[in-house]
Amino acid sequence: IERMRQVGLSADVRVLFGQPTLAALAAAVGRHDNQEVQVPANLIAPDCQRITPDLLPLVALSQEAIDRIVASVPGGAGNVQDIYPLAPLQEGILYHHLAARQGDPYVLQAQFAFDSRERLDDFSLALQGVIDRHDILRTSMAWEGLEEPVQVVWRKAVLGVEQMRLSPGDGDVAGQLKARFDASHHRLDIRQAPLMCIRFAEDAPNRRWVASLLFHHMALDHAALEVVRHEMQAHLLGQAGRLGDAVPYRNYVAQARLGVSPEEHEEFFRDMLGGVDEPTLPFGLQDVRGDNAVMEETRQDVAIDLSQRLRAQARRLGVSAAALHHLAWAQVLGRVSGREKVVFGTVLMGRMQGGEGADRALGMFINTLPICVPVGGRVRDSVLATHARLSGLLGHEHASLALAQRCSGVAAPTPLFSALLNYRHTSAESITLHMSSAWQGIEALGGEERTNYPLTLSVDDLGEGFSLTVQAVTGIDAARVGAYMETALASLVEALEHAPENPLADLSILPATEREELLVGFNATQAEYPLAQTIHGLFEAQVQRTPESLAVLHRGQRLSYRELNERANRLAHYLRKQGVKPDSRVAICVERSLDMVVGLLAILKAGGGYVPLDPAYPADRIAY
Template sequence: SAIAAVWEELLGVTRVGRRDHFFELGGHSLLAITVVDRLRRLGYALDVRDVFAAPVLGDLAAIKGRDGTVVVPPQRIPADCERIVPDMLPLIDLNQDDIDQIARHVPGGMTNIQDIYALSPLQDGILFHHMLADAGDPYLLTTTMSFPNRELLQRFLLAVQHVIDRHDILRTAFLWHGLSHPAQVVLRSAQLNVREIELDSADGPVAEQLAERFDPRRECLDLGKAPLLDFIVAHDADGDRWVVIQRLHHLIGDHSTLDVLRDEVHAILRGRTGDLAMPVPFRDLVAYARLGEPDESHETYFSRILGDVHEPTLAFDLADVQQQGGGIEEFRQALPASLNNALRHAARRLGVSVASLCHLAWAHILSNTSHRDDVVFGTVLFGRSLGGEGIDRAVGLFINTLPFRLDVGKRDLASAARDTHDRLTQLIEHEHASLALAQRCSGVVAPMPLFNSVLNYRHNEAPIELNDGHISNATHPMAGVKVLSDEVRNNYPLTMSVEDFGDSLALTALVSSSLSGQHICSYMQCALEKLAEAIEGGDRVVSPYRLDIVPATERALIAAWNTTARAFPTACLGELFEQQVRRT
C-alpha cells in the first residue's frame, strides 16, 4: 500500500492496483528516481534498476532489495590540514610524491585541498579527447546571453559564486601530468573567473566579436584551474546592454547540471537561499563507480553482448569519431503534439518507455544508413540509478555513454520494442562501466570505432517563456535577460537528442557538416510516426522489416529526380542525318 500511495501521488493516478505497470501508467526513468527516493525514506532498500526489472507494483513490492549497497568512505582530509597522506584518499591510488606535486599546483597548497579522487568513467573518456585535441575543446559548453544593465549582471555573478561555494564539483580541478593516475582535486575555495574586455562596435556586433574571439573550436579552459566555469563580459554600447559568454566544461557537468545551476541562481536572486536542498557530493558517484559493480561483471556482460560484433556500425560511412568538435552543425525541431501523444499512448500500450521507442526508431535509421540489420550505437545513460536523497538534483557529470546493440531484421515491432526496453534495463546495471572497456569486449579491432552515432534521450524542464528571446515574466529574477545562443558539442559525427518536456517532445541533431541536421531530424520524425502507427494499428511486421524513414516530401522529390523517361525517335540513324541536313 505504501508503494501504491507513492505511485498514485507521483504518477497522478487515482488508484493503483497490484497488477498495474509503472510504464503503462506513464512512468519514465527520471520519475523512477523520485519513486525510489520516496520509497527509501519509507525503509525500502530499492534502486532504479529494480523499478525497470519489476515494473509491476506487486512484483516490485516482493523485492527485498539489493545486498550490494556501496558504502561510500567518509572524507578523511580535516580542515586546515597541512599534510595530506595516501591513507586520507580512499578513492584514488596516489603516492606521497603525487600528493605533494598536486599541492604545489593548488592555490593555497594543502590547506585549500578538500579532497582528491579518481575520475569517473565518462570523465576519463572526455579527458582523453581533450588531450587529443590540437586546438580548442570538443567538450566546452558555451552560452551567450545579454543583460539589460550592469546591476543585474553583478547580482547574477554573485549568485553563481554562491552556487560554486555549495557544490564540490564546481570547485574541482583536473591534474594528470606526472601523476600515477589522473586526479580531480576539490578545492575548499575557488573564485569565479570573470573577464571583462573592451570591444568596439565599429568592428561589428559585439556578440559576434565575442563568439569569434572565444570560439571553443580554438579556445579551451585550463583544466588544472578551478572552477571550470567562467564568464567573459563586454559592454555593447549600441544595444545598451552587457553581452556575456558562459563557458562550462563537460568534465564538471551535464545537461541536468545546467538546469540545477540555473534554478539555484534564480532561487538565490529571489532571496530564497534557505530553500536550496543539501548538495550531494560528487565523490559519491566516484565511489559507486570505483567500489560498486566490479570490472569483471562489466566485461562478462559486454563480451556476451558485443563479442561477435566484428564490423562497426557506421551511418553514412562516417568513420571519424575524433573530430574534436569541429565541423559539427546543430538543428532543432519540435515534434507535433499529435506524434507526442501517439508515442506516449504506444509506450503505455506496450508497457515500455518512450525512450525505448526512440531507441528502436534510431536503430532503424542506422539500419537504413549503414546497410545492416544488426546495429550498434552509443546511448547516454542518466547515471543516477543507484538513487539516494537528492540525486535527481545533484551537480556533476553523472551521465555515461555506452554501446547499445539491436537487431531490427524481420522483427515483430511490438516484441522489438519490448526487447529494446529489456536491453536498456540490463544496460542500467552497468551504467558506470567504462566505454573503453565495453569497446575492448567487442570484436572490432582498434583504432576502428565500434559506432559513430549517439542517441541521447533526456528529460527537460519546460522552457522559460520568452518574448523575442527575452525572459518575458516581469517578476522573474532574470527579467530582461536574453539567451543569444548556446552550443553543445562532442566528438561524434552524428548525435540525436530527444528532448522530453513532459507534455511535448523535440529533437536536437548534432551532425557533421557533410550531413544535414534538418534531414536527420526529418528521418527521426518519420521513423517515430511509422512506429507509432504500426503499434497503434497492431501491425506485426513492416515489410521489408525496416521502418520507412524517408518523409513523403523527400520521397516525392527523389521520384521526380529519377523520372528520366524521354520521347525517343524511331527513325534510323541515316534518316536522322538526312532530316538534320534538310533543317540546316
C-alpha cells in the first residue's frame, strides 16, 4: 500500500483484497479512489501558554475540561503538545483497564539480560531516544469527568527506570522480577506518560543484570514493536540521525474518526451479524473481562508439507492463506460451541487505511472486530465466502467493537464471542533480537502477550511455514486446541485437493490419537460379569463382605449395607403379601431420598420390575 502511495496510485482496500489474481489487482489499481482524510493541523504552538477549544480540531472539549486536563500534566500547557480522542481499540482496552478488579490484561512485559550495568543504561537511553521521537510514547490517557476519553501528548516524558532489591536466596532473580510485575495483579498508571517503564535487578549468581520492560498495549501493537526495535538499534549504533521523520499518531486517529461514517459501518455489520442471535462461546467460556485469569500457552509449528499445500490451494483459489486459517478456526470453534453460524474476533492491522507513513508509525493501529463464518456449506464455497467476508471487513477496520455488537441480535452485556484469531506476518528477524553489534551484551529472555479473551489463536505467517500459538484459560487444554486447529487445516486442504464440493461439516478436527480414544478407548468396556447373578443378589453379596460400610448418604442421613438390606427385606416381604410376583410392575413415586433406594431394592427382591414416577409429573400422568 505504501509503495502504491509513493508512485501516486490508489486503490480501495476492499477492491484490492477482493482481487483473485495479480492481473485483476493491476486492473483495479488506479480505477478506484481511496481518498485519505485531510488531517487537520496541530494548532498548539510550542510556546503556547493556554490551550483553548479552537486549538483542538480533532476533539470537542469545553474550556473547563481542557484546563482540568492541562493541570494534570507536569509542566502545564507548555508540556502539552496535543489532545485528541482514542482510536477504536484503545477505547476497548481502556474499558478493560477500568473494569479489571485487579491487574490489567493489557500490561505487557518483555524481559532482558545485560552483561553489565552499562549495557542496561545504553538500552534505557536508546529507548528514551525512541520515546522522544514518537508522540504515542509520550501520551497519557484522561477520562475522568469527560464526555469521552482523550489522549494527551506530552512534549517531554521521561522513562521510569527503577532498581529492585531482590535476593537470590528467594529464587531465580529474573523469575522474581517477572512475578512481581505479572499483569494478573500489576497495573500501570495510564494517566501518566510514558505508558512504559523499566524495572531491573542485579542477578549476581549469574553475573548479569536483568530487566523487565513493562508497557501498555494501548500505546503499542505488534507491528509498532518492530519499529521500536529498529529505532533502538539505530540509537545503539549511533545512527539515530539517519532515521526519517516520525509519523504522528494523530494522523491515524484522524483517518479512523473522520473516514468511513458510523452509518456505513453499521450497514456492513447489520448485513453480516443481523441474523446472529446467539453468542459463540467455545467450551462455554463467557468471561471476556480477562482480569485475574490464569492463562496457559502452547506453540507449535505447522508441518512444512502442510504449510506448502495450504499456500498452493490459496493460490489456486485466488484467496489469502489467512482465509484458510479463518475458516479452519471457525470449524474448531463451531464444534466446541455447537454453533453453525460461528462468530469470533479477528485482529485487523489498521494500517491499510491509516494514512501516509502508517507502516512506519508507532501506536495502537490494530483493531479487533467480529467476523461471522457459516460452517454449513460446501468446502470450496466456504473458502471463497470467508475470503470475501475478510475483504469486506478490511474496509471497516476502523469501526468500534461496540458498534459491531449492537448490529447483532446478541444484547449486551452478553458477549457476542469469546475467542480471538490474530493472523500476523512475522519475519525471522522479529522472533529474536537482530544479530548485530548493537545488541551485543543484551539477551532477550522472553515476554508475554495476552488479551482479555479466554481463548486466543495467533497464527504467525513466517513466509514459508506457519506457527500456531494458543492461549487459553486454565482448564482448557491449549495444546489440545492447537491440535484441533492443525487437524482442521489438514482436513481442509485434503478436501480442497480431492473433494471441494463435499460438505464442510463432514471434515474432522479430531487428531488421530483423540479419535482413537473416543471411538475405541472409551468403548473398551468389556468386563467379566456374573451374568447368572441378579442386581439384588450382587447387592446381598456386598452386604456379606462389608455389612457396616456406608451404603447410602443423603442430606446427612446414612445407611450401612446391613441396615439398607434389612429395610429392603422388610419392604419386599410386605410387597409379596400384596401380590407382587415375578414380572409384576410396581410403580414407585418418591422424592430423592433413602426411601427411594430402599424401595427400588425391595421391588427387585420381591421379583417385580420397578416403574419410576417423578412426583413433578402431572397428576393425570401419575394416575395413568
